[in-house]
Amino acid sequence: MHRVKIIFLAMAFIGLSAAALNGNFSTGVSVAQAAGQQGQLLKLMKPAKMHVDASGPSEVSEIAGKGAVATELERKDVWVRVRLQGNGHTGWIHHSYLAVVETVAPVAVVEVPAVAAVVEEKVVAKEAAAVVPTAEKAVEHIVTKDASVSPADAHQAVAGEKPAKAVAKKEASGHHGPVLRHANVDMTDHAQIRRGLTVFTDVCMGCHSAKYLTYRGLMDYPEIGLTREALDELRGEKSLMSGMISDLSIEDAALSYGKVPPDLSLIVPGRRGGADYVYSLLTAYEHDHEGKVPDGNYNAVYAGNRIAMPDPLAWLDHDPGDEAELKQQAEDVAAFLAFIGDPHQNTRRAIGRWVMGFLLLLTFVLWRLKVEVWKDVKH
Numbered sequence: 001m002h003r004v005k006i007i008f009l010a011m012a013f014i015g016l017s018a019a020a021l022n023g024n025f026s027t028g029v030s031v032a033q034a035a036g037q038q039g040q041l042l043k044l045m046k047p048a049k050m051h052v053d054a055s056g057p058s059e060v061s062e063i064a065g066k067g068a069v070a071t072e073l074e075r076k077d078v079w080v081r082v083r084l085q086g087n088g089h090t091g092w093i094h095h096s097y098l099a100v101v102e103t104v105a106p107v108a109v110v111e112v113p114a115v116a117a118v119v120e121e122k123v124v125a126k127e128a129a130a131v132v133p134t135a136e137k138a139v140e141h142i143v144t145k146d147a148s149v150s151p152a153d154a155h156q157a158v159a160g161e162k163p164a165k166a167v168a169k170k171e172a173s174g175h176h177g178p179v180l181r182h183a184n185v186d187m188t189d190h191a192q193i194r195r196g197l198t199v200f201t202d203v204c205m206g207c208h209s210a211k212y213l214t215y216r217g218l219m220d221y222p223e224i225g226l227t228r229e230a231l232d233e234l235r236g237e238k239s240l241m242s243g244m245i246s247d248l249s250i251e252d253a254a255l256s257y258g259k260v261p262p263d264l265s266l267i268v269p270g271r272r273g274g275a276d277y278v279y280s281l282l283t284a285y286e287h288d289h290e291g292k293v294p295d296g297n298y299n300a301v302y303a304g305n306r307i308a309m310p311d312p313l314a315w316l317d318h319d320p321g322d323e324a325e326l327k328q329q330a331e332d333v334a335a336f337l338a339f340i341g342d343p344h345q346n347t348r349r350a351i352g353r354w355v356m357g358f359l360l361l362l363t364f365v366l367w368r369l370k371v372e373v374w375k376d377v378k379h
């Protein structure tokens with residue numbers, strides 16, 4: 001009887017240790033993510049001259065005041081033709097005076113494993129909230145994002161009468177989430193991670209940053225293992241300890257895409273489906289035949305199907321002959337992002353195997369010891 005108990009306890013102990021070593025104890029925190037609308041509504045960040053045409057600072061029709069809200073009519077280089085909401089006047093304004101009005105709707109709940117990411121999500125939500133949310137837009141946004149939320153519920157959530165989380169949870173529960181494609185990512189395949197770095201720096205970093213990964217990390221992590229020369233070429237003037245920050249400023253991104261491209265350092269641990277999600281997202285651009293998102297990019301995987309990110313790998317309209325190559329690029333960059341989302345995972349797994357072996361051995365030794373100690377006792 002005793003022996004059974006001891007073995008049972010030992011096994012339970014080992015099981016728990018294994019779970020802990022694999023990092024299976026989720027530290028996920030739910031954070032309501034702010035989501036924006038498209039970029040038609042703009043707000044003046046400071047008083048601006050309204051020009052009669054887009055040829056530059058020529059004739060000025062009037063000065064528009066700070067905080068005025070305007071509708072975007074067209075765009076020409078750095079000039080945006082807008083109609084002021086107050087008096088209906090139109091004119092050209094330099095884009096640096098304008099910010100996109102984002103509506104704030106507590107829509108998707110994302111799992112964020114690290115404190116840094118939680119803080120970041122909060123800051124982004126706060127910034128968005130500071131830019132004039134309109135209730136109707138927020139309601140519209142929730143309802144288009146999730147057909148299972150009734151407009152009445154969405155109104156209550158926006159008005160704060162019902163915890164926004166309830167609506168958000170409903171949406172994020174995944175009961176009708178998109179089917180993800182499986183990405184073949186292998187954290188021991190250094191070549192794949194390295195190829196992913198190239199896709200990341202060549203394509204994604206045009207818009208996205210990975211600020212928690214320093215340039216130095218590219219040399220220090222053996223999985224990436226850049227030589228000093230390759231690293232110096234990549235970082236240019238940037239410091240070794242600088243994070244990988246995109247040259248596209250947040251303001252320009254908001255103006256161009258209507259949304260700020262999220263930092264990708266923790267996107268894999270932060271999204272349900274992880275690397276599969278990233279891979280699927282990049283290969284889910286489709287022609288919008290039914291006209292579901294008339295003013296955006298249709299993506300079959302992105303919640304709500306309207307994504308502000310223009311098809312980065314040019315998946316849409318690709319030649320059938322290029323399909324394998326594009327899939328490979330998507331997979332490689334997913335592998336890279338999975339690696340930087342948890343850069344010590346390989347070390348942890350290696351240590352874990354040793355510890356498991358040690359625990360098994362210890363269990364055996366203790367069991368023999370117990371048999372030895374109790375052998376003369378009658379029970």
Ligand code: HEC
Pocket residue numbers: 199200203204205206207208257259260261262264267271278281282306307308309310312313333
């Ligand atoms: C032209 C700018 C641009 C480029 C290039 C770009 N992105 Fe994006 N990306 C965006 C924007 C804008 C968003 C926000 C989309 C939204 O929320 O509608 C975004 C969002 C994302 C998201 C988050 C989706 C979500 O669930 O919230 C992921 C993941 C992503 N991009 C991955 C990538 C990868 C990987 C690459 C490189 C292959 C890349 N992006 C290249 C602009 C870009």
